[in-house]
Amino acid sequence: MTDATANTMKVKLKIKRFDPAESGGKTWWQDYEVDVHPDSTVLDSLIEVREQNDGTLALRCACRASICGSCGMKVNGSAKLVCKTRVVDVAPNGEQLTIEPMGNQHVVRDLVVSLDTFFSQINRVEPYLQPSFVPESGEYTASNESMENLLTGMNCIMCGCCVSDCTVLEVDANFIGPAALAKAWRFTEDPRDSKRDERLKNLNDEDGGMWDCTRCMKCVEVCPKGVAPMDRIMELREAAIEAGNTNTSGYHHTESFYNSVKKHGRLDETRLAIDSAGWTNIPRLLDLAPIGIAAMRKGKLPPVFPHKAEDNKKVKDLYERVEDAD
Amino acid sequence: MYEHDVLIIGGGLAGLRAAVEVTRAGADVAVISKVHPVRSHSNAAQGGINAPLTDRGEDWKGHAFDTIKGSDFLADQDAVEVMSSEAGEAVLELERMGVIFSRDENGKLGTRAFGGQKEARTYFVGAITGSAILHVLFEQSLKLGLNVYEEWFVTKLIIEDGACRGVVSIDLKTGEMHTIKAKAVIIAAGGAGRVFEPSTNALICTGDGLSLAYRAGVPLMDMEMIQYHPTTLARTGILMSEAARGEGGYLLNSSGERFMQKVAPEYMELASRDVVSRAEQTEIDEGRGVDGNVLLDLRHLGREYIEAKLGYLQEVSVEFLGIDMAEQPVPVQPGMHYIMGGIKTNIDGETVVPGLYAAGECANVSVHGANRLGANSLLDTVVFGRRSGAHAVEYIKTVGDHSKSEEDIKSEKARIQALLDRPKGERVATVRNDMARGMTKGIGVFRDQASMEGALENLVNVKSRMDGFSVENKGKVFNTDLMFALELEFMVDCAEAVVAGALTRKESRGAHYRTDITERDDENWLKHTLMYKDETAENGVRVETSDVTITQWEPIKRVY
Ligand SMILES: Cc1cc2nc3c(=O)[nH]c(=O)nc-3n(C[C@H](O)[C@H](O)[C@H](O)COP(=O)(O)OP(=O)(O)OC[C@H]3O[C@@H](n4cnc5c(N)ncnc54)[C@H](O)[C@@H]3O)c2cc1C
Ligand code: SF4
Ligand code: SF4
Ligand code: FES
Numbered sequence: 020m021t022d023a024t025a026n027t028m029k030v031k032l033k034i035k036r037f038d039p040a041e042s043g044g045k046t047w048w049q050d051y052e053v054d055v056h057p058d059s060t061v062l063d064s065l066i067e068v069r070e071q072n073d074g075t076l077a078l079r080c081a082c083r084a085s086i087c088g089s090c091g092m093k094v095n096g097s098a099k100l101v102c103k104t105r106v107v108d109v110a111p112n113g114e115q116l117t118i119e120p121m122g123n124q125h126v127v128r129d130l131v132v133s134l135d136t137f138f139s140q141i142n143r144v145e146p147y148l149q150p151s152f153v154p155e156s157g158e159y160t161a162s163n164e165s166m167e168n169l170l171t172g173m174n175c176i177m178c179g180c181c182v183s184d185c186t187v188l189e190v191d192a193n194f195i196g197p198a199a200l201a202k203a204w205r206f207t208e209d210p211r212d213s214k215r216d217e218r219l220k221n222l223n224d225e226d227g228g229m230w231d232c233t234r235c236m237k238c239v240e241v242c243p244k245g246v247a248p249m250d251r252i253m254e255l256r257e258a259a260i261e262a263g264n265t266n267t268s269g270y271h272h273t274e275s276f277y278n279s280v281k282k283h284g285r286l287d288e289t290r291l292a293i294d295s296a297g298w299t300n301i302p303r304l305l306d307l308a309p310i311g312i313a314a315m316r317k318g319k320l321p322p323v324f325p326h327k328a329e330d331n332k333k334v335k336d337l338y339e340r341v342e343d344a345d
Numbered sequence: 346m347y348e349h350d351v352l353i354i355g356g357g358l359a360g361l362r363a364a365v366e367v368t369r370a371g372a373d374v375a376v377i378s379k380v381h382p383v384r385s386h387s388n389a390a391q392g393g394i395n396a397p398l399t400d401r402g403e404d405w406k407g408h409a410f411d412t413i414k415g416s417d418f419l420a421d422q423d424a425v426e427v428m429s430s431e432a433g434e435a436v437l438e439l440e441r442m443g444v445i446f447s448r449d450e451n452g453k454l455g456t457r458a459f460g461g462q463k464e465a466r467t468y469f470v471g472a473i474t475g476s477a478i479l480h481v482l483f484e485q486s487l488k489l490g491l492n493v494y495e496e497w498f499v500t501k502l503i504i505e506d507g508a509c510r511g512v513v514s515i516d517l518k519t520g521e522m523h524t525i526k527a528k529a530v531i532i533a534a535g536g537a538g539r540v541f542e543p544s545t546n547a548l549i550c551t552g553d554g555l556s557l558a559y560r561a562g563v564p565l566m567d568m569e570m571i572q573y574h575p576t577t578l579a580r581t582g583i584l585m586s587e588a589a590r591g592e593g594g595y596l597l598n599s600s601g602e603r604f605m606q607k608v609a610p611e612y613m614e615l616a617s618r619d620v621v622s623r624a625e626q627t628e629i630d631e632g633r634g635v636d637g638n639v640l641l642d643l644r645h646l647g648r649e650y651i652e653a654k655l656g657y658l659q660e661v662s663v664e665f666l667g668i669d670m671a672e673q674p675v676p677v678q679p680g681m682h683y684i685m686g687g688i689k690t691n692i693d694g695e696t697v698v699p700g701l702y703a704a705g706e707c708a709n710v711s712v713h714g715a716n717r718l719g720a721n722s723l724l725d726t727v728v729f730g731r732r733s734g735a736h737a738v739e740y741i742k743t744v745g746d747h748s749k750s751e752e753d754i755k756s757e758k759a760r761i762q763a764l765l766d767r768p769k770g771e772r773v774a775t776v777r778n779d780m781a782r783g784m785t786k787g788i789g790v791f792r793d794q795a796s797m798e799g800a801l802e803n804l805v806n807v808k809s810r811m812d813g814f815s816v817e818n819k820g821k822v823f824n825t826d827l828m829f830a831l832e833l834e835f836m837v838d839c840a841e842a843v844v845a846g847a848l849t850r851k852e853s854r855g856a857h858y859r860t861d862i863t864e865r866d867d868e869n870w871l872k873h874t875l876m877y878k879d880e881t882a883e884n885g886v887r888v889e890t891s892d893v894t895i896t897q898w899e900p901i902k903r904v905y
Contacts, residue, residue: 039822058580058665070774074817074826079380081547084583084661086476087384103664127518128823134381134495147484148443157400158440163448163455167653173445173470173477177383211443 027054030064030106031115034076037126049073050115061101061109061116062090065130078130085243088176091183092130093119098180100243121183123192137179140196143225144203144218151213159211172205172251174244181238181248193227197238197248200229204251207258216262222255223264229255347525349375349492350741351734352512354499354554355533356382358475358723359705359730361482363531366734368489372741374734375492377499377514377525379549379828383483386535386547387726390475391586391657393457393467394439394723396432401453405429407464410898412721415461415617416685416714417855417865418900419567419873419893424710426896427692428721428728435727436468443481445470457654458591459719461617461905465591467720472586472657475723494525498828499553500761502530502561502701503753509561509701510748513757517828520821522761524754528741529700531733532558532688533726536706537839539832541681541788542781543582545574551832552839554707558688559838563696564875564889566709568686568839569846569857572717573790575621577680579638581665585658585677587719589641590614592654596625597640597674598633609905616905619716619856622679626790629678638676647671679790683722684839685713685856686846689875694733700740704733711873714893715855764830770815773829777836780807784840788847793861797847801884804840811837842876845886849874867900 032051037044053067062080069076079089085103092101094109095117110116124132150159181197188194203222206212222228229252238248351367353360356378367374378385397403409429413420440446440454446468449455458465470477486493496517503511503524511526534554538546559565575596576585590596596614598604608624609616616624625639643651648671651659655670662668662675687709694702694710705726712725780803787800811834818826852866853859872890879887 038820040820056580060665069825070772074772075820077818077823077825079384081380081384081549082386082389083548083581084389085664086473086657087380087386087388087547089380089384105664128820131823138381142487147488148481150441153441156437158437158446158454160452161448162452163450166445166448167471169445170471170473173480174473176388176476177480209443209445 026057028057028059028106029053029113030055030059030110031113032064032068033115033117034068034130035119036076036129037120039128055106057107059106061094061099061104061106061118064106065101065118076130077128086176088178091121091178091180093117093121093183098122098183098241100178100180103243121179123182123185123188124179132179134179137177137182137198140182140199141177141202143195144199144206144222145214146199146202146206148206148209148212149214150211161210165208165210169205169208171246172201172208175201175205175246176244178243180241180243181246184237184241186235186237187231187233191227191231194231195222195225195227195229197232197252200232200255201246201248201251204255207255219255219259219262220264223259229259347375347523348747349373349525349527351529351531351737352377352525352527353531353533354378354512354557355385355535355705355707356380356493356495357385357387357533357535357705357726358479358482359708359726360385360531360533361479361486362727362730363533363704363734363737364491365482365485365489366731367738368491370735370738372738375494375525376486377494377497377512379496379498379517379553381495382486382493383480384549385479386550387479387723388476389545389547389584390723391472391584392459392588392591393469393474393720394436394478394727395459395462395467395718395720396436396724397429397466398433398437398454399430400433400437403433403464403466405432408432408462408466411462412712412718413714413898414901414903415716415718415721416712417716417903418867418871418898419570419711419714419854421711421894422896422898423894424692424712427732428710428712428724431728432724435724435731439478439481439727442485444478447471457588458615460587460590460615460621461612461718467591469588472588472655478723497523498831499534499557500831501753501757502557503748503750504561504698505748505750508699508744513753515761515828517823517825520824522754522758524751526747528744528747529702529737531694531702531704531737532707533703533705533730533733534707536684537836538681538684539777540781540836540839540843541571541785542778543577543785544681545577545582545584546682551836552707553832553835554703555688555842556835556838558696558698558701558703558707559842559876559878561698561701562878563698563701564689564877565839565842566686566689566711566873566875567715567846568684568842568876569788569850569874570685570713570715570855571681571788571843572618572683572685572856573622573679574682575618575625575679576641576677577682578661578665579636579676579678582680583661583665584680584682585641585661585675586655587618589643589655589658592650593646595642595645596621597642598628599635600633604628604633604639612905617716617903618719619858620905622790623858625679635676638678640674641677642674643670644672644674681785683717685709685711685715685717686843690729692729692732693736694729695736700744702733702737704729715857761827761831765816765819765827767815770813771810773814773816773826773833776807776810776814777829777833780804780833780837780840783807784843788843791858791860792847793859797844801844801848804837804844805884807840808837838878841884841886845876845884845888846874849888849890871900
């Protein structure tokens with residue numbers, strides 16, 4: 020699409036390559052420089068590389084309009100849809116852009132990651148409407164507000180950006196992940212679905228379920244479609260508590276402490292507060308949780324998002340060594 | 346060894362709807378798709394899906410007539426009758442599967458207005474209708490445990506004793522080639538927008554399905570009918586849905602005049618797409634444009650309304666051009682959007698080759714004729730996707746064992762190896778761009794004998810370079826470079842059929858508007874053009890014609 024006569028802009032890219040053909044695979048960084056139209060997106064630049072420079076570069080893209088969900092990758096360390104990212108916004112002064120495949124998913128080649136991780140997470144939430152009856156004819160009656168409410172979830176294009184940057188998934192592959200939980204929310208909120216209680220109970224009880232999120236905000240930051248998975252997770256938690264899901268086996272103070280430190284190398288105090296209120300102490304929790312969450316979402320409380328200790332990996336290794344020694 | 350009763354090429358709306366139907370009938374079915382199903386281009390549909398809801402007393406004939414008038418009387422009326430009369434149930438069924446269609450105050454489905462139609466009968470989900478429906482059909486496929494060969498690329502149909510018996514394909518993740526045998530194959534491989542540049546279509550819309558059928562001896566019908574959408578975003582070519590006008594948006598020229606007044610005083614901005622695109626192009630050509638564009642103005646709708654009803658459009662406008670539509674009009678221009686032409690089928694999706702079906706944008710039933718109404722394509726995909734699936738289930742009962750032959754995979758392996766072994770030559774992208782720009786130039790909103798001959802000349806040049814390009818990537822895993830080369834070959838077939846159809850039709854009808862013959866000619870041209878691949882014919886195409894089916898609506902002059 021570049022017009023040689025129009026004014027162009029130089030884009031400098033440093034791309035992480037991976038070739039699985041070499042024994043065990045070979046990873047390297049490669050620099051490229053291309054001339055594109057000044058309004059170009061990062062995707063336009065990558066296509067220019069692929070088409071005019073290096074046909075071996077592999078990446079996925081299709082719609083060029085932030086709707087198909089193909090083009091998630093890391094730009095300067097954080098996951099983005101590159102078709103929606105204009106070069107001037109990420110490299111205003113012609114800085115070199117660092118492009119890598121998304122995180123927390125297995126790399127197939129160059130910027131292409133396997134879709135298995137993402138879709139197996141989605142599959143865990145029985146991601147389809149389960150109504151109690153199907154009308155013989157016509158449609159379900161539902162208010163427009165209740166349908167518009169679901170748009171937030173339906174806007175998800177399954178790009179995987181949130182999964183890529185989720186800090187819990189980094190250390191706990193069993194976590195169901197932000198996109199799957201947002202998908203689950205889309206069904207628990209749907210007035211036509213009859214499995215709300217079961218869904219909430221499963222996500223409440225399940226290992227790696229809704230309580231594993233540490234509210235690090237990353238998914239909200241990187242989601243290109245305003246799904247704000249963490250907010251959906253908080254709503255799931257509220258709903259789970261409201262539905263009476265408090266009597267589960269685990270989640271006592273110690274476990275919570277253990278898990279939190281293992282995952283973050285630091286304590287998640289809010290989570291600890293809720294956990295140690297005791298899972299049978301329903302009135303107390305009902306008092307605490309929604310208020311705290313609502314206040315936090317409105318920014319009224321200083322956020323208590325757990326930030327990972329610098330050397331998270333060391334903490335995790337430490338735990339694993341202790342566990343192994345058992 | 347891979348074997349199924351029914352194999353469906355394509356995981357978009359047509360393909361998934363067909364797959365649901367076959368699964369429900371208890372047959373063994375698989376979908377093969379070069380991208381993950383939710384990446385299919387159906388996700389890009391914004392505005393909505395049309396349906397007269399007969400269960401509440403709407404008359405489907407109103408929709409049928411609007412469709413036929415929109416088609417400039419080139420649609421086959423028996424096919425339109427099927428589509429319009431089955432539309433209501435098709436859309437209601439999508440709702441029952443889980444689509445979150447917008448509602449009215451009684452909690453029933455609510456509508457928005459769309460172009461070329463007397464009544465508002467377009468059902469929608471914000472400005473993400475296609476995505477919302479595709480994701481729900483994908484959910485259903487998970488529920489049903491559908492087999493999906495995802496990121497597998499079909500290179501050839503297997504035809505034995507005149508019937509279709511499967512496909513040859515490449516698993517992109519490993520680079521290995523495989524035969525998948527089937528008793529029936531449904532092509533639901535989408536459109537061919539990338540034959541043109543620019544286009545609103547995704548980079549994957551390369552006409553593979555059309556070419557696969559064409560190479561197997563099936564005619565492509567009315568390929569000259571290319572829809573230019575009136576509102577594509579300046580420079581990027583990204584679509585700004587017709588919903589923008591359906592919700593009340595204006596089109597303005599450089600002096601702020603609503604120029605549609607001059608050509609469609611009754612329908613104004615909501616006249617049929619071909620009519621609006623020509624009006625815009627005329628403004629631009631006669632110097633009343635704004636840097637080669639006209640303006641789409643939504644300011645009077647107010648920010649709240651824009652964000653609630655047209656959120657995705659606002660997002661695109663801000664992200665790609667930095668324009669807030671509540672404050673400023675956006676520059677738009679006509680852009681290649683849809684191909685009305687396609688694989689000739691009957692109302693059950695059958696082609697002339699037994700066991701081979703087609704549905705969706707790649708097929709031509711024909712319900713869109715010379716100009717498709719907005720929001721009729723999604724309808725086409727689900728109605729004829731379902732019908733193809735249902736018919737294929739019956740057909741396979743008449744077929745014996747799977748084919749045993751390994752001929753096709755051998756020859757395909759050799760062909761592809763030869764492509765990889767070529768000495769360094771031109772880049773695929775260079776050849777593709779030359780082809781696509783030439784097509785837009787010659788077969789545009791307006792065309793004439795000279796421009797179409799120019800397109801042909803350009804195409805002849807492109808074809809002469811098809812042995813000279815090379816594939817740089819020799820690796821196996823995710824070799825998209827190889828895929829782009831194979832796609833280019835598919836696109837050139839489509840381009841060939843488009844140009845042949847355009848040069849054949851000596852009249853103006855719908856999207857085929859010739860400035861040298863400006864009138865519709867029902868006496869001689871109330872006909873379909875049929876393009877057959879034929880190496881012995883001039884330019885490799887043999888063109889035949891066939892009559893249009895008229896049931897109850899005699900052609901009248903088209904005024905909006
Ligand atoms: C921007 C945009 C907006 C639109 N808005 C509307 C609208 O509001 N209303 C409306 O009615 N219509 C709209 N349309 C048109 C409509 O979206 C499409 O015509 C329709 O969705 C096509 O669906 P399909 O199932 O036929 O094909 P697609 O959804 O394109 O699916 C094609 C499938 O075939 C597969 N495939 C292709 N080639 C191969 C191969 N070689 N091997 C394996 N698999 C292959 C692909 O992977 C894909 O899964 C719009 C179109 C565009 C471009
Ligand atoms: S907020 Fe929760 S789900 Fe989102 S990225 Fe952080 S840990 Fe993951
Ligand atoms: S929630 Fe957002 S980031 Fe995550 S997959 Fe969906 S669209 Fe992508
Ligand atoms: S290319 Fe489709 S989301 Fe970026």
